[in-house]
Amino acid sequence: MTSPTHPPRSPAGRRSGRPVRAVFAAVVAVASAVGLTACVTNTESANPEGWVSTLPAPDPALRELLPAGYRNGGTLTAGTNPTFPPNQFKAPDGRIIGFEVDLVNATAALLGLKVEFRQQDFNLILPSIDGGTVDIGASGFSDTEERQKSYDFVDFYTSGISWATTPGREVDPQNACGLTVAVQKGTYSDTDDVQVKADECAAAGKPALTKLVYESANAASTATALGRADAMSSDSAVTDYAIGRSKGKLVPAGDAFDTTPFGWAFGKGSDLVPAFAAALQKLIDSGEYRRILTPWGLTDGMIQTVTVNTAPPERSAETTPTLGDDDSSAGNTSGAGPTTDSEDQ
Template sequence: MRIRTVAPVAAFVAIAALALTGCVDNSTPSSGGSASSSSDVKKDDSLASQLPEKIKSAGTLTVGMDDTYPPNEFKDDNGNPVGWEVELTNAIAAKLGLKVKFAIAKFDNIIPSVAGGKDDIGMSSFTDTTEREQQVDFVNYYTAGIMWASAKGKTVDPDNACGLKVAVQSTTYEDTDEVPAKSKACTDAGKPAVEVLRYDNQDDATNAVILGKADALSADSPVTLYAISKSEGKLQEAGKAFEVAPYGIPVAKDSKLTPVIQKTIQALIDDGTYGKILDKWGVSDGAVKTVDVNAASKG
């Protein structure tokens, strides 16, 4: 997972179509029903009063994001960030009476930016792990699994992938942990390794499968299902979702902001805003009822 269960994911906003012939086309928008926008969320003065003074006085929440991971966070036709995590971020800020500044960056630069104080929080489908908790704290707001996809008509078993080429987005959990572990199991058994094909963004990893450069892709389950839905029948599920784990919003270690974000998301769950956002994007199977902090270290 994006170190990023899951119902069929519908596309609601366009991202730019890729130029290669036969590639996945994410350019067709869909209306998809209604959900509460950030303008519908009322400020909670009690929560806002608990913000660190620096953020309170600035009136802005700076959020590190890699907007290349549809349907969680991606670009619309105008290059603006969209997706269900973008909507959730906007709702968090609205509840706290803040404006949002999305600091778009490469995925692996976000946690260092949060830890160093450049960004207030990150929102980019981070899987909460004990290793990452050494750098930042995580406010847990969702759970997701891993899912593979292969070209239509090509049978691929994620548990028997020795010798295959598997496309991943660089620095995701699939890249750093999941696929390498499968490869090691292969070589330990005297079988060919799994070849990991790393790409800077998820669209390129997806298109590697469509173009025949890779046998399969591995990504978070909402992302894989979205890619399949936008592939015009060129991709299919390769097995079911597995290794379900919590997503977390990274916040600087021991920051006074952490409990504020935790309470704010809990308030959005309790008032129904959170559920409406997830329902709109078709990802409600990963919903949580209670917001935790550093769930990975709690087992």
């Protein structure tokens, strides 16, 4: 079953919110992926300690909020790119797992629905919603004003941007000219953090900020642990996860900043949105939401009230508290090297 179709549109906008700046604004390095698995391991236990696989029973009242074709049950297709731990990533046995996966499954269960996660390139997920081949995008999407022009977002978590570096290295995210910084391609950190700072360095005539762009968050964190980058930039949950599993090879660099909500993407005007928002609110009110997030060490970014299409704050240098760093689970299996193709996602 699929949600209404809409005219195809190139996705814009944590994973990202602004148009990509010209390539000349930053030096985008190309390097080999050889050796990128040496320091940050790619396989650990499938889920964190304390994780329990339970799904809530369907709520008849919530099911009435669904479009008629879904009220007797069914399966939704969720587009996801499992290279973004701890949101979604692959366990050693190939299953797609993560805290966002857990939340989607629990929310759908309240509605009497099942979810089939379809692995896709990140930049194909939103067009797949347009084309009607997936019902929901569940892949660490930042709810941004640009994306809201074409999609509706049910916001489920709040995250900031955090940097990590190696022990003993002095790195200030707000004074990054002259540094080499690793990011995952198309993420908010790529286009709205590091690229913006690279442009500012160039405009001010300061030493260039070199950006290493990787296909996965795991590859970016590994490059940093190996010393190929001075620092990495990613969502706070992702950075804290990488630090926690690096065995001391990565440490925080400054505080989190640029708080933005994560949201599940639906086609603009999709009738699934009110039902998903109400079901997620019940998860929060019942305490199930906290139970799901606690084993992942992500309670600092929890929300109390579900919102749709939350307008993110303007970019600023103000900091927010760092998110939980009690993450421990399997690593991402991707080890792709950096690329010059920095698409908006």
